[in-house]
Amino acid sequence: MKGKIVKNFPLLPPVGYSAIVLFPFIFVDTNSNKWRLKYLRERLLNHEGIHFYQQLETLVIPFFVIYIIEFIIKLLWYRRWDVAYRNVSFEREAFSNENNINYLDNRKWFSWIKYFYKKK
Numbered sequence: 169m170k171g172k173i174v175k176n177f178p179l180l181p182p183v184g185y186s187a188i189v190l191f192p193f194i195f196v197d198t199n200s201n202k203w204r205l206k207y208l209r210e211r212l213l214n215h216e217g218i219h220f221y222q223q224l225e226t227l228v229i230p231f232f233v234i235y236i237i238e239f240i241i242k243l244l245w246y247r248r249w250d251v252a253y254r255n256v257s258f259e260r261e262a263f264s265n266e267n268n269i270n271y272l273d274n275r276k277w278f279s280w281i282k283y284f285y286k287k288k
Contacts, residue, residue, distance in 0.1 A: 171220045173213075187216045191223040191231075215266035218275070222258050225277050231258070257283040 171194045174180075180195035181188040186202040188195050194216045202208040223231045235258055242252035253259060260283040265271040 171217070187212055189216050189219040189223060191220065191228045194220065210269060211266050214269055214271065215262045217272050218262040218265060219258065221272065221275065221277075222261070222280055234258075257281070 171189065171192055174193050174195045175198045177195050180190070181197055186197055186200035194213070196203055196212070196216075198204075202212045226234065235256060238256050238258075239252055242255045243249065246252050246255065254263065257280050261280040264283070265275075
């Protein structure tokens with residue numbers, strides 16, 4: 169995994185989240201349960217590692233543009249923040265593969281694109 173881990177930075181990650189990637193940094197809340205428990209920490213870092221590579225391959229700014237547009241569309245569609253969040257293609261790839269610790273070793277570039285079309 170690449171990326172510099174920054175622990176307990178003010179306001180990052182946002183309240184309610186355990187970590188967030190803002191390339192090239194991974195901001196983590198070390199007080200969250202996902203950080204305290206080793207098996208959850210590995211899963212969390214794998215999830216954020218997927219986002220790290222998504223941001224790298226989209227040249228960072230387009231990642232956030234695509235993410236926000238897709239999130240707004242999903243929010244209008246589902247009318248629930250948590251459901252919209254989990255259905256953004258970037259999140260779907262990350263949640264689907266966070267338990268596979270070897271995923272990043274075999275991940276193909278732009279793998280998130282297939283989650284636009286893949287039915288849940």
